[in-house]
Amino acid sequence: MNAEAIHQTLKKRFPDGVGELHTETIDPWIEVQPEHIADVCRFCKEDEALGFDFLSNLTGVDAHNDLLVVYHLYAYGKRHSAVLKVRVPKGKPVTKTVTTVWRTANWFERECYDLLGVRFEGHPDLRRLLLPDDWEGHPLRKEYMFPTEYGGIDNTRDYGF
Amino acid sequence: MMSLYNELPSTFVTTNVDKLINWGRASSLWYLLFGLACCGIELMQTGGPRADIDRFGSVPRATPRQSDLMIVAGTVTLKMASRVKLLYDQMPHPKYVISMGSCSNCGGLFDLGYSVLRGVDKVIPVDLYVPGCPPRPEALTEGLIQVQDKIHRERYLARNN
Amino acid sequence: MATLRTQEMELNMGPHHPSTHGVIRFILRTDGEVVSECKPDVGYLHRSIEKIGELCTYNGFMPYTDRVDYVAAMNANFAYALAVEKLAGIECPRRGDLLRIITAELGRISSHLIAVGTMAMDVGAITPFPYALRERERVNDLLEEICGARLTFNYHRIGGVGWDMPEGWDKKVLKFCDNFARITDEFDRLITKNHIFIERLGEVVVIPAEDAIDFGLSGPNLRASGVDFDLRRDEPYSLYKELEFEVPVGMDGPGYAVGDCYNRFVVRVHEMRESLRIVRQCVAKLPETAGENPIPKPKNFKVKENECYVRSEAPRGEMGIYVVSDGSDKAWRYRARTGSFTAMGAVEHLSAGIMLADLVALVASFDVVAPEIDR
Numbered sequence: 062m063n064a065e066a067i068h069q070t071l072k073k074r075f076p077d078g079v080g081e082l083h084t085e086t087i088d089p090w091i092e093v094q095p096e097h098i099a100d101v102c103r104f105c106k107e108d109e110a111l112g113f114d115f116l117s118n119l120t121g122v123d124a125h126n127d128l129l130v131v132y133h134l135y136a137y138g139k140r141h142s143a144v145l146k147v148r149v150p151k152g153k154p155v156t157k158t159v160t161t162v163w164r165t166a167n168w169f170e171r172e173c174y175d176l177l178g179v180r181f182e183g184h185p186d187l188r189r190l191l192l193p194d195d196w197e198g199h200p201l202r203k204e205y206m207f208p209t210e211y212g213g214i215d216n217t218r219d220y221g222f
Numbered sequence: 223m224m225s226l227y228n229e230l231p232s233t234f235v236t237t238n239v240d241k242l243i244n245w246g247r248a249s250s251l252w253y254l255l256f257g258l259a260c261c262g263i264e265l266m267q268t269g270g271p272r273a274d275i276d277r278f279g280s281v282p283r284a285t286p287r288q289s290d291l292m293i294v295a296g297t298v299t300l301k302m303a304s305r306v307k308l309l310y311d312q313m314p315h316p317k318y319v320i321s322m323g324s325c326s327n328c329g330g331l332f333d334l335g336y337s338v339l340r341g342v343d344k345v346i347p348v349d350l351y352v353p354g355c356p357p358r359p360e361a362l363t364e365g366l367i368q369v370q371d372k373i374h375r376e377r378y379l380a381r382n383n
Numbered sequence: 384m385a386t387l388r389t390q391e392m393e394l395n396m397g398p399h400h401p402s403t404h405g406v407i408r409f410i411l412r413t414d415g416e417v418v419s420e421c422k423p424d425v426g427y428l429h430r431s432i433e434k435i436g437e438l439c440t441y442n443g444f445m446p447y448t449d450r451v452d453y454v455a456a457m458n459a460n461f462a463y464a465l466a467v468e469k470l471a472g473i474e475c476p477r478r479g480d481l482l483r484i485i486t487a488e489l490g491r492i493s494s495h496l497i498a499v500g501t502m503a504m505d506v507g508a509i510t511p512f513p514y515a516l517r518e519r520e521r522v523n524d525l526l527e528e529i530c531g532a533r534l535t536f537n538y539h540r541i542g543g544v545g546w547d548m549p550e551g552w553d554k555k556v557l558k559f560c561d562n563f564a565r566i567t568d569e570f571d572r573l574i575t576k577n578h579i580f581i582e583r584l585g586e587v588v589v590i591p592a593e594d595a596i597d598f599g600l601s602g603p604n605l606r607a608s609g610v611d612f613d614l615r616r617d618e619p620y621s622l623y624k625e626l627e628f629e630v631p632v633g634m635d636g637p638g639y640a641v642g643d644c645y646n647r648f649v650v651r652v653h654e655m656r657e658s659l660r661i662v663r664q665c666v667a668k669l670p671e672t673a674g675e676n677p678i679p680k681p682k683n684f685k686v687k688e689n690e691c692y693v694r695s696e697a698p699r700g701e702m703g704i705y706v707v708s709d710g711s712d713k714a715w716r717y718r719a720r721t722g723s724f725t726a727m728g729a730v731e732h733l734s735a736g737i738m739l740a741d742l743v744a745l746v747a748s749f750d751v752v753a754p755e756i757d758r
Contacts, residue, residue, distance in 0.1 A: 087691040118718070118720040120720070133703065137596060165728060167728055193300070193301045200431065212303070212304060214300065214344055216340055220328070255401055258406055260535055270516035272520045299426075334431075356535065
């Protein structure tokens with residue numbers, strides 16, 4: 062299936078939850094409303110024509126005032142792929158978890174929470190993954206300020222040039 | 223060491239105790255098997271069949287309690303820094319530290335990032351810095367020989383009195 | 384007979400531990416030798432590479448991709464170059480592609496050597512590891528000759544490679560291939576067909592195909608579970624379309640079953656053989672491109688607003704590079720999806736009820752390395 066067909070299938074099933082198909086990028090992407098993402102993903106996996114059994118990548122992108130959560134799906138059986146995006150405001154970055162659909166999403170979502178601060182409702186264990194628990198801020202946001210000190214260790218260095 | 227060729231058979235040597243102790247210490251520098259990052263692979267290769275650091279009496283130990291030498295092989299992140307300090311504290315005296323590679327020398331390439339310690343000397347004292355990203359096994363071997371030289375120059379008994 | 388009273392205990396393993404493949408920590412709950420829960424604690428090597436990707440120019444970021452997977456730096460270079468080329472619409476000359484595939488496959492061999500060597504060591508066989516390191520040195524020599532580095536190569540460029548091959552290099556590669564074909568047989572005799580080894584790893588932590596896909600396993604780990612999928616063959620990039628090679632898949636046999644630790648080991652040994660085939664074919668094609676310049680002009684370029692996700696087959700599974708551009712000469716977002724990350728995520732689910740020693744075997748068979756998990 063190509064991107065248009067996938068989009069139409071999803072749009073037919075979720076008229077409210079699924080937005081426009083964006084074809085201006087190399088990989089066309091479909092916008093999904095945050096409250097519908099778990100249902101859309103479940104449908105993507107369980108529908109026979111779609112058959113997206115593999116969540117290849119889940120990550121977040123800082124989009125100025127919003128955060129985008131990006132889902133790269135792939136179907137081993139059908140050999141086609143799709144890109145879903147969820148837009149959440151930076152002030153209240155909350156979306157639904159897809160760990161119930163693919164178990165691999167567990168760590169992806171934890172990483173996304175760690176580095177961008179997106180909260181996934183329903184995630185079984187939403188803690189920081191890479192950074193220590195007492196770390197402040199979410200580094201992949203554009204406004205993030207690098208720390209000069211952590212845990213009592215001064216982390217600046219004068220290289221003399 | 224020199225033989226008392228006038229009075230004793232040539233199988234006798236004389237030396238002072240400090241030199242004898244240093245000779246033993248320098249020839250059995252057991253290092254902590256502690257690969258942090260890229261340099262850890264070169265550390266393995268240095269212990270491997272070609273570079274064979276065993277020739278200099280240096281064998282890896284898995285526990286800090288049996289090691290004399292810590293080779294900080296790779297990037298020390300802020301999350302890891304306190305653990306490196308803990309490992310160093312567990313080693314018995316006298317102990318030596320080689321900082322291997324740019325990352326542990328000064329942060330190296332990851333000076334641009336937010337989560338990397340800019341030099342392991344911020345948490346533990348370093349005896350010798352080996353430059354390179356990563357240093358070749360030859361460079362690390364040279365570093366080991368320099369540490370051995372340093373040991374030979376020490377007056378261990380005199381210092382304790 | 385009265386049952387023995389047992390007690391659960393909490394056990395810390397790592398971050399400094401000889402068999403955790405870099406700085407990874409496990410927090411275990413065990414009842415005797417049986418693990419009831421295992422929580423991996425990663426991030427001890429989180430070096431903020433994804434953030435640095437936003438701070439460097441496209442060309443300037445290449446050395447950092449080495450550090451995403453330092454055991455197979457060539458493949459990480461390759462993945463990044465492919466992604467930015469697709470994003471910016473840059474073509475790679477044929478000679479550049481051939482040199483890239485040769486170096487990437489040599490990188491795969493050297494990576495798998497570490498994988499099989501450390502795996503054997505982790506389950507108690509020390510001998511194969513120096514054998515693997517010895518052969519790895521030979522690969523390193525070849526790669527050093529073409530790019531000057533032994534581990535972090537920084538050889539591939541966006542739109543080509545950094546240097547053309549030195550004269551006579553292709554002959555050395557062929558000589559290495561001939562020698563290495565013998566070594567793989569030796570390795571088979573030493574360990575792959577070793578009865579003790581099969582007994583130790585056969586039918587240990589069997590992962591069925593559906594679970595493997597659900598856990599997001601990829602590359603050799605997925606193929607060992609019986610899924611016949613290889614990005615080089617099924618979604619070919621670069622020149623892989625023209626090359627002939629087999630894709631080894633996990634098999635049932637006496638003492639072992641599809642999806643167990645032993646199969647994950649064997650798939651890697653077979654992949655080294657197939658990599659040799661690919662290298663030989665590419666070297667044979669090199670004379671056709673004599674005189675072509677594989678080196679792109681070193682210049683800064685800007686990419687208009689766009690994004691792409693490019694997947695390629697790295698030794699530890701699928702390496703997906705997601706790059707978002709914003710019109711400047713730096714990426715807006717760089718993201719690397721790596722095989723080790725998802726494999727490590729699966730350990731949590733797979734470890735309940737297995738023996739402590741089998742956990743080590745499982746992690747070793749996944750061939751995880753810390754930089755790929757943490758980046």
